[in-house]
């Protein structure tokens with residue numbers, strides 16, 4: 001039978017310890033509401049002794065939590081801190097006090113300058129005091145993974161006897177590695193069962209070596225029943241175990257771990273985005289589950305495989321975590337299958353193989369100029385290709401051009417080709433486009449006037465494509481012409497030529 005793992009979210013306590021992540025009481029309450037929608041079992045709401053603002057934030061979260069989540073907050077083994085936690089969480093339906101105290105030699109000797117026995121006694125006294133206020137008390141043996149095992153165990157045994165109901169084993173500085181940490185949890189678990197079977201064994205891992213998720217999973221395999229995580233892995237230094245990673249690993253590899261959680265996975269993306277919005281701290285694009293690229297596929301071989309069967313390259317469907325549907329990002333590394341899929345997705349038929357190949361070649365040329373090709377690019381590419389095909393072979397083609405612009409004047413030099421003939425010339429103008437059109441008008445010898453000129457950016461990104469729309473007048477008749485390019489001068493020149501060619505074709 002599957003074990004249910006209790007999930008404590010500490011984004012509002014450990015996550016908030018990150019520089020720049022500080023939230024006000026109203027923001028903390030908003031995020032806590034989202035954590036309740038996510039169905040975390042416990043919210044660690046803050047460190048109420050640290051400031052009046054945090055005390056009030058914890059109090060508000062305790063007030064709104066109701067039955068939806070247990071609420072706790074952190075205290076040192078200090079009476080004043082414990083009082084602050086009690087006073088701020090007591091309104092919750094399921095409140096508990098969380099006490100932390102170091103067990104490693106370095107904490108005992110360098111931080112507290114006391115004997116091991118004295119530090120242990122501080123912990124016992126703190127638990128006894130907390131227990132006089134609330135029935136549920138969690139005790140964290142800070143820096144457990146760097147602690148002498150027998151002293152660590154002696155501490156756990158003593159605080160359990162004093163009334164601690166949850167023992168939390170932190171890898172405070174992210175020093176542990178999965179096998180060793182799993183072994184530590186296994187040893188503690190075996191002894192704990194012998195002294196009190198009702199005590200919950202919990203872990204809290206940091207990511208200094210990028211192992212927080214792996215260590216948390218290893219602890220679960222070795223008997224931990226409760227985990228502490230944060231959204232987006234936010235937390236002190238390199239952060240904490242990421243809630244979304246651990247939860248989805250348990251879900252995707254359920255057969256392996258045989259554990260479940262109460263988490264509503266569909267709320268993961270929304271929770272991550274809310275956190276980014278509130279803190280202004282972006283998630284790295286390739287972050288598992290919540291990064292922008294977590295469900296984006298950009299290379300041709302992958303895109304082809306996904307279109308044939310999404311299981312070829314997808315172990316989690318984005319919908320499962322509340323993200324948008326699988327995204328195929330079109331780049332110069334995309335292939336014909338993905339391109340055809342994008343063309344059809346926009347409602348164009350793509351059955352003509354020769355046309356599709358021509359379009360694909362234009363797409364690759366464009367993708368070489370741009371990092372990503374967006375839907376509006378494809379839309380315009382197909383439409384303009386089809387429009388140009390209707391016009392037949394272009395009469396004038398753009399060879400080369402050079403445009404210089406000064407404060408008050410601009411000059412353009414252009415080479416056009418008409419069959420084998422090369423036509424070159426230059427002209428001045430009020431601005432670069434005026435100079436360009438002036439020389440092209442002379443070279444084609446046609447009496448045309450530009451009546452309307454409009455340029456738009458039709459897609460996103462630094463290399464966005466510029467689209468030029470023109471109305472050209474010839475002998476009282478208006479001709480519409482368009483062109484697009486990542487170079488707006490080239491797009492302007494090509495639009496003019498397209499207009500001129502339309503006039504020529506009609507006259508022919």
Ligand SMILES: CC(=O)SCCNC(=O)CCNC(=O)[C@H](O)C(C)(C)COP(=O)(O)OP(=O)(O)OC[C@H]1O[C@@H](n2cnc3c(N)ncnc32)[C@H](O)[C@@H]1OP(=O)(O)O
Nearest residue numbers: 017047049050051076077078100101102111112142172236
């Ligand atoms: C691993 C973790 O994430 S632990 C949680 C970290 N979170 C925080 O620190 C929350 C924010 N902190 C604060 O607001 C402040 O540091 C406070 C309110 C906790 C304390 O502020 P101050 O009283 O000004 O003390 P300061 O932070 O300068 O020093 C910490 C003191 O607590 C002591 N201390 C540290 N940890 C503990 C502990 N677990 N139990 C008892 N005392 C402790 C230190 O030894 C030091 O005391 P000393 O002055 O006798 O040497």
Ligand SMILES: CC(C)C(=O)C(=O)O
Nearest residue numbers: 100140142170172204
């Ligand atoms: C309070 C404890 C659990 C902690 O944050 C740590 O040890 O990292």
